[in-house]
Amino acid sequence: MGYVLFSLLLFCVSVMTHILFCRVTAKSGLQAKAFILITFVFLGVYAFGVWAIQQAGVLPLQSLWGLPFKITAGIIFFLLAPVYLCFYVLTQLTSPSKKILLTISQRGELSRADILASVQEEDFIMTRLNDLCASGCVTQINGRYTLTSEGQKIAAILNFMQFTLGRNVGG
Amino acid sequence: MTMDVLTMGTGFFSFGTFLLIHLIAFRRMAPEHLLRSLLTCVIAMMGLPILLMGIFYIFKLVDAALQAWVCAASLALVIQGLLCFVYVLCVFGPYETSVRMRLVREIAQEGSKGISLQDLLGRYNSETIVNVRLQRLLGSGDIVEKDGRYRVGHNRNFFFVFDVIAGVLKKWINK
Numbered sequence: 001m002g003y004v005l006f007s008l009l010l011f012c013v014s015v016m017t018h019i020l021f022c023r024v025t026a027k028s029g030l031q032a033k034a035f036i037l038i039t040f041v042f043l044g045v046y047a048f049g050v051w052a053i054q055q056a057g058v059l060p061l062q063s064l065w066g067l068p069f070k071i072t073a074g075i076i077f078f079l080l081a082p083v084y085l086c087f088y089v090l091t092q093l094t095s096p097s098k099k100i101l102l103t104i105s106q107r108g109e110l111s112r113a114d115i116l117a118s119v120q121e122e123d124f125i126m127t128r129l130n131d132l133c134a135s136g137c138v139t140q141i142n143g144r145y146t147l148t149s150e151g152q153k154i155a156a157i158l159n160f161m162q163f164t165l166g167r168n169v170g171g
Numbered sequence: 172m173t174m175d176v177l178t179m180g181t182g183f184f185s186f187g188t189f190l191l192i193h194l195i196a197f198r199r200m201a202p203e204h205l206l207r208s209l210l211t212c213v214i215a216m217m218g219l220p221i222l223l224m225g226i227f228y229i230f231k232l233v234d235a236a237l238q239a240w241v242c243a244a245s246l247a248l249v250i251q252g253l254l255c256f257v258y259v260l261c262v263f264g265p266y267e268t269s270v271r272m273r274l275v276r277e278i279a280q281e282g283s284k285g286i287s288l289q290d291l292l293g294r295y296n297s298e299t300i301v302n303v304r305l306q307r308l309l310g311s312g313d314i315v316e317k318d319g320r321y322r323v324g325h326n327r328n329f330f331f332v333f334d335v336i337a338g339v340l341k342k343w344i345n346k
């Protein structure tokens with residue numbers, strides 16, 4: 001279990017490094033790519049650490065701490081990265097469901113019209129559409145929105161997902 | 172086979188089983204049943220890695236002490252849990268609920284001629300967003316409706332827990 005503890009420790013350090021980076025960087029917006037880079041650096045540190053622990057022989061195989069879960073611990077570290085990213089994205093984005101729940105929670109009880117007004121106030125569609133234009137997935141020409149090649153790739157993935165999941169269009 | 176590979180394999184196999192059940196059972200499931208069914212499915216599947224590890228222990232697939240088997244079962248459970256979490260929040264969730272993804276699909280339908288904002292809003296608008304979400308939230312019991320008024324069903328739902336964690340993280344990032 002020593003390897004698991006080591007990987008968890010490194011994950012915490014990578015999260016702290018990312019938080020520190022977000023606090024000092026002048027760039028606005030999501031810093032997800034920075035976290036992905038930090039994660040890969042620390043995965044490298046983990047791999048080196050595992051090799052060093054083995055060479056030093058500090059964890060006896062017979063003890064609980066020496067149980068050789070090296071790959072498992074590495075995978076746990078790797079899977080924790082998207083979990084952190086989910087929470088990190090939530091610090092900057094509000095989903096419509098969260099908005100509805102928080103509004104109802106704050107005001108006690110609401111009618112459907114009140115809920116609709118709160119969602120309209122947030123203007124989810126225009127903010128998302130502008131984001132899609134800014135990220136280069138959608139372009140607006142003569143007042144009409146079309147997909148760029150990047151957007152078409154996303155649409156193809158969504159079509160594949162619809163085929164696989166067998167579900168109606170989401171949203 | 173080492174205990175490490177067995178643990179990892181059990182975690183991934185359990186997730187694969189969850190995925191298979193999910194792909195079969197969730198086809199055409201109504202939005203109002205989605206959240207509750209997904210949660211039930213995830214929780215029910217949590218028993219699988221423990222069960223598999225128990226079977227492997229009985230058949231002594233790997234020669235190891237009992238404490239190693241207990242640790243392996245726990246870690247397989249963690250791997251399966253994390254895989255389910257990542258799948259639900261990063262793959263299935265965005266497909267099912269993302270406004271951006273829906274906009275991409277609506278624009279894609281019109282091909283190279285594109286779509287005007289007016290037409291786009293005619294197909295997908297705040298009304299659609301609210302209708303689908305109210306259906307989902309009512310189905311999961313997160314909100315309840317009485318005489319046309321909506322109230323929060325229970326305060327310990329995932330949205331509030333996530334909001335608290337994101338709030339703490341935001342404080343640390345913005346200090």
